[in-house]
Amino acid sequence: MTAAIWVAGLTRRYQDQLALDDVTFEVAPRSITGLLGRNGAGKTTLLRIMAGQEFASAGEVHVLGASPLTDESVLRRMVLVREDQSYPDIRVGQAVKVASWFYPNWDAGLAADLLADFGLSPRRRVRRLSRGMRSALGIVIGLAARAEVTLFDEPYAGLDAVARQVFYDRLLADYAEHPRTVVLSTHLIDEVAGLLERVVVIDRGRLVLDADTDDLRGSATNVSGPAIAVAEFTAGRPVWGRRRVASQESAVVVGQLNEADEVRARALRLSLEPLSLQQVVVQVAGKPVADIRERTSA
């Protein structure tokens, strides 16, 4: 299967700063991928280059088989909803109407439903909207567009937890009916963990993790208990970090644990707790790159 998005050796330099450093990965068609990373990691730059809004210093991006910079037909099948999206001075309803002209699969019913869900009146001027409401408008357009490649860059800024849940539910429901390629950048990782089929983590412009979410689940386990028992259990296993308080220790063991391991842990009076996606990403994003590659491949 050919990739919906193909990124190879992508580098973006801003004067003295390297925003993206030799990033290579693929996104499968009809999938939801989480683009994760800390603030300033390069997520927005990466998405902007994918959508043809920014230029690469080196490397290539192909979307639906062609470069978004040279092939307009590819752009026509994309939408990028940005956290800092700015709009002309028009009304919400007008913005939605204009957007509908650009997408053949536009779903006006969905747009109306979403506006109602977010409590967004079409009569309001976009300029007067609060940050959260402006984010909601971006989400409405991004979902109703039904674009083959849908890119969301932290689209929930300023939205409350209820509204964010509306977004996740709607995204999943609409995705189920109309599968498409979705890339969602976020740092609210645990909130979206259930949505993501794959995660791509970048840190300081570098790709540090590119894996299926299913593979990551249970890929690291927090082992805690008496220090001696922890030391016995973790001997010979790759470990991501230890913390010790008095005679108690906890360590993160990398790699799937099998039934025998669990039995042994119980015998040693150790408690096992699989790391959440967010914890895995935090572990990965906080480390030197070489270190991570070695350990995640272990």
Place this chain on the structure above:
Amino acid sequence: MRTWLAVARGHLVDRKDYTSVPWGVLAFAFLVSLIVFAAVPMSAGSDRSTGAVSSFYIFYFVLGILSMTRSLPFALMLGVSRRAYFAGTALLALTMAAVYGLGQAVLQVVERATGGWGVEMHMFRVNYLMPGPWYATWLTSAVLLIVLYLYGMWYGIVYRRWSVYGELAFIAAQLTAALIAVLAVTWSHGWPSVGRFFNTLTGIGLTGLLAALAVMLLAGGYATMRRVTV
């Protein structure tokens, strides 16, 4: 082409900037001029022309700037290419200019028929540039509007790409080019022939010159547009 039309329509979604506002500005300028000329007694040989119509042209220039600064990020969000956005916007400018130019021509006809609105005012009969007849005025007015809009677009694009310093450099570059031209003419003692050229230039010739300028602005604007990021 479908995308171009959608871009043009997009600009008109909140259409008062292209309808009531410029005509309102013009109406206000017209009324002010009319009152002034009604108050000033007529005397033989006095110049009773007003430059108030320029307000409309200046507004069109500003619209050109706004078209590139305000709506561009929204268009690019919707997967519109730089090329399509530029072409669609220029298409809109062209269409509107044709309509407005006709408006100017009609008002000129009315002005002539009413003896300068009853007070011998020359507002829509612009000396040298648009003396008439109506179809020449239509053409010249439309082309001038396009030139101004495209010029505004270029300013807007430069601002988007390089912000304030870029704008300053852009203006400085134009002044430098103008300075070089002036010096070149001066050193070659060319001013008399320049004067002759413009004196003998017909209205249509001038329009042709403006059209050539429009093509240059189109090319320059598009070359800059290709490097714009949002």
